[in-house]
Amino acid sequence: MFWKLRYVALILILGIPQPASSFNVDVENPMIFSGSQEDMFGYTVKQFENEERKWLLIGSPWEGQSKNRTGDVYKCPVLKTRNPECVKLNLAEFLTVPNITEVKENMTLGMSLASNPKAGFLTCGPLYSYKCGGLYYVAGACLNVSATFKVVNTIAPTVQGNAGQTSKIENTPSVINLLSSN
Ligand SMILES: *[C@@H]1O[C@H](CO)[C@@H](O)[C@H](O)[C@H]1NC(C)=O
Numbered sequence: 001m002f003w004k005l006r007y008v009a010l011i012l013i014l015g016i017p018q019p020a021s022s023f024n025v026d027v028e029n030p031m032i033f034s035g036s037q038e039d040m041f042g043y044t045v046k047q048f049e050n051e052e053r054k055w056l057l058i059g060s061p062w063e064g065q066s067k068n069r070t071g072d073v074y075k076c077p078v079l080k081t082r083n084p085e086c087v088k089l090n091l092a093e094f095l096t097v098p099n100i101t102e103v104k105e106n107m108t109l110g111m112s113l114a115s116n117p118k119a120g121f122l123t124c125g126p127l128y129s130y131k132c133g134g135l136y137y138v139a140g141a142c143l144n145v146s147a148t149f150k151v152v153n154t155i156a157p158t159v160q161g162n163a164g165q166t167s168k169i170e171n172t173p174s175v176i177n178l179l180s181s182n
């Protein structure tokens with residue numbers, strides 16, 4: 001079903017942040033963050049703030065086409081300019097679970113984004129998979145990223161056993177539930 005979702009390019013309209021307020025809609029002076037429609041840039045958007053400044057985190061779950069489509073997340077500074085430049089965080093390589101045959105291609109990293117109340121944020125690739133006994137298991141996995149954009153750890157509660165074992169995944173939906181609860 002996901003594959004059939006229509007993608008609408010991101011045209012985000014945000015106000016210039018005032019010192020005391022957060023994000024306002026301002027149709028007079030919009031800030032526009034643009035990216036590749038093919039990569040589904042803008043599929044997810046999250047406001048984020050660290051000691052440095054205010055940011056927008058923007059998911060691009062099909063980033064990496066055509067060779068290695070893994071997905072990624074961009075950080076976009078909220079500046080008083082019209083077209084602030086976004087920087088790709090290159091998170092896909094850091095999402096990793098030891099001792100399994102990972103399949104990161106098409107994992108759609110950045111498809112969900114959630115602020116972490118303890119600072120930082122979580123982003124997930126619901127279609128992260130691994131190969132085991134000739135079968136593919138779609139497990140989904142998330143990355144815990146610190147407020148300074150450093151990867152803290154990978155969270156993959158539904159990955160079970162090591163490569164070579166054939167244990168079944170019984171609760172695949174839990175990752176998705178975790179994400180949609182935000
Ligand atoms: C695809 O990219 C991921 C993340 O950078 C990397 O871990 C993986 O090895 C790459 N796969 C291929 C087939 O190049």
Ligand SMILES: *[C@@H]1O[C@H](CO)[C@@H](O)[C@H](O)[C@H]1NC(C)=O
Pocket residue numbers: 098099
């Ligand atoms: C991964 O496998 C290696 C060698 O088989 C082992 O030493 C290591 O403890 C394993 N790591 C985890 C996290 O299971």
Ligand SMILES: *[C@@H]1O[C@H](CO)[C@@H](O)[C@H](O)[C@H]1NC(C)=O
Pocket residue numbers: 103105106
């Ligand atoms: C990823 O998706 C593309 C396009 O649907 C497909 O051709 C490719 O085989 C997929 N890769 C994996 C590892 O599933």
Ligand SMILES: *[C@@H]1O[C@H](CO)[C@@H](O)[C@H](O)[C@H]1NC(C)=O
Pocket residue numbers: 116118119120144145146152153155
């Ligand atoms: C994410 O990392 C923070 C440290 O930055 C830690 O406090 C928190 O427990 C981690 N969350 C998970 C779910 O691993």
